[in-house]
Amino acid sequence: MESFKKRQTTFTLQLIGVAAILFGVHSYLLHHFASETTFFFPAWQIYVFHFVITLVLYTIINYRYSSGKTDIFNVFMVMTFIKMALAIVFLLPLILSEFENKQPDVFNFFIPYFLFLFFEVFALTKFLQKQ
Numbered sequence: 001m002e003s004f005k006k007r008q009t010t011f012t013l014q015l016i017g018v019a020a021i022l023f024g025v026h027s028y029l030l031h032h033f034a035s036e037t038t039f040f041f042p043a044w045q046i047y048v049f050h051f052v053i054t055l056v057l058y059t060i061i062n063y064r065y066s067s068g069k070t071d072i073f074n075v076f077m078v079m080t081f082i083k084m085a086l087a088i089v090f091l092l093p094l095i096l097s098e099f100e101n102k103q104p105d106v107f108n109f110f111i112p113y114f115l116f117l118f119f120e121v122f123a124l125t126k127f128l129q130k131q
Helices: 002-033 043-066 073-096 103-129
Strands: none
Touching: 002 043, 002 103, 043 073, 043 103, 073 103
8 A cells, every 4th residue: 555655645746736837837828818718617627627537537546556456447448438528517517508609618628638638648657667
């Protein structure tokens, strides 16, 4: 269990750093290039969603791996599918709303989604290669 805690702490700190940098860059870009655009979701809500989902997914996979179940590919695929479903649930208020221009909000959501997914895959393959 010591390796679980070490990997979890390292990943959490890295995730905080990546999320803070991405949020800072995203906020800067929105402030300078889309200041007149009205968004349905504030950027902080999008980043909290991505942060929590990524942390939960990694924690589950890390725990299963630490429990001795090294075949985690199926777990990763199921959790990624659940993550996609939760993304749709998160966007459902926007989709069902009468909001005029939904495209900027969709881009605002899915660009960080794929960046967080990339970071998640990178972290999982990195700790699996060490073994």
